[in-house]
Amino acid sequence: MSYQKNMSNNWPTKKLGEVTKIEGGGTPSTKNPLFWNGDVLWLTPKELSDFSGREIFDTERKITSEGLKHSKLFPAGAVLFTSRAPIGYVAIAGIQMATNQGFKNFICNEKVLNNGFLYYFLKLKTKYLQSLGRGATFTEISRSILAKVDIPLPPLEIQKQIVERLDKIVAAQKLNDDLIQKADELFQSLLHKELNSAGPAYTPTKQHTNKLEYVGMSGSRSKTPADASAFVKTSEDKKAMAGKKDWEVKKLGDIAEIIMGQSPPSSTYNERGEGLPFFQGKAEFGEIYPTPLKYCPKPTRIAEAGDILMSVRAPVGNINLAKERSGIGRGLGAIRAREGIDQSFLYFFFIKNENSWSRLSVGSTFLAIRRNNLDNLKVPLPPIKTQKQIVAKLSAAQDYKTQLLAQKSKLKELFNSVLAKSFNGQA
Structure with a gap:
């Protein structure tokens, strides 16, 4: 059985199992202290719940070389994908690290598939991949199902161009988010300064x-x-x-x-x-x-x-x-x-x-x-004149933040549009 959804007619498609090696992680026994607090990075799905970057370089917990015998070490560049609790968080290993069993991780055949291209493909297909999950207590997507998912494969050079284009939008989003945070800090500072009484x-x-x-x-x-x-x-x-x-x-x-x-x-x-x-x-x-x-x-x-x-x-x-x-x-x-x-x-x-x-x-x-x-x-x-002066300052700061929030929405729409078009051969 082949799993596909809205694949481009312009590019050939391959199954993920044909262009990647898919492997899961594992969890050493928490009862054995010899397995823990080592120097091997060990990632859990929870750590990706509020992770907004693409490459990850550190983990909350580490295991030892003995603990690694009960898990799996993945190389830098591996695409880490949560396969349960929940399905769909994705990141790229910035350095080698292990993961628990809540992941199905991809090691790309670099001759035909760019890991950044796969990363964005998985981001695009999150809801679709979630729909493929199975299980009564909690849903999980298996390695065999992931292996049958079709991915469009333009030439590597085009894959890299798509990744660069999306990376630029993500960078603009991060810059805008930083400005929103600074604008909020400015607004809060003015709010407490002007309304100190x-x-x-x-x-x-x-x-x-x-x-x-x-x-x-x-x-x-x-x-x-x-x-x-x-x-x-x-x-x-x-x-x-x-x-x-x-x-x-x-x-x-x-x-x-x-x-x-x-x-x-x-x-x-x-x-x-x-x-x-x-x-x-x-x-x-x-x-x-x-x-x-x-x-x-x-x-x-x-x-x-x-x-x-x-x-x-x-x-x-x-x-x-x-x-x-x-x-x-x-x-x-x-x-x-x-x-x-x-x-x-x-x-x-x-x-x-x-x-x-x-x-x-x-x-x-x-x-x-x-x-x-x-x-x-x-x-x-304060007197009405002072009220209006205070309002003018605070309104200007709030309006600036509002403009940045509107820009955030536009950048999100742009990202989603370019992401969808990129994998349909339109961008």
Whole structure:
């Protein structure tokens, strides 16, 4: 039986078993200390789960020469492919190393097959190869099945050209990812610098005073006394406020309209785009805006475009912005600044303290933030002119990161397109 899918008609095909040597690895007994902590690299599928490169040069665990007798050493350049748990992780051995039995590894016939070409072929065919897996407890693709998979074989020179083209896109992706990380670091730095006086403060109700912590403006924490009527700022927080005497603290309920979501009958939801986008919680959240998965023609609670969306039921505290008029279910709350308050300033305040909002939640079965929790939340506010100046700086940094994220999506689309076309003889 031959396994193939959308192979090019322009190039001859060969079965993987005809142009590679396919072998599995092994695991020495973990009960024998003589097999472990040696100098032989030994790879497991788990280590490739978050590996983003192509060549791998190190492993978390090493085995000894005695342990190697119960495994298999593969040369530098071998293509390492996970055959179970899960099927489809792939890398190239940068130096010789062993693997456990969760791999089926390929040693290419270099006269006809470039290992980089095979690497990208396996990346392209991941879902197809997963579909060939067998097994009840967990799926595994066998060596015999892999050996029957067809691979297109253009001349070696063309294989190398394809690999170089894809490598360039991957390099651009890595550069863009590095820029995204730096842009995020810049944004976070500005966020904490500009909103140094905008840490969360909360006047608790009696049911909360025994268990909540105050997360101060400087990031410090202090337990509230049992009879506290308000969170007391630490000396670090007072120092942070000292340089910003024109800031004042107001309750969120006094400066913003708070709309707690409500879920209409599920029978009114649809995925056909009929009605308003309908959001229920964090599952639909994106980097800034949520992605609509459902719609509702008669939502009972409405968020307007630009409203701050907060997840108020487990998980709690995550923040997004409404991109358009939308219905919101009971897992969300919408926050809308009143006149004289910059909406974007409030948004950045909530983003800065996103990891702190869970401390406002209550509940034994699942955590939730209630309306009165939000009403009593104290927000340090500068004058409106200062709010707008802060927003301008933070928006510029956030917009730069957003542009880089858009570029990331375009590069991914380009890579997938070139990858598919390359193995169909179109690129």
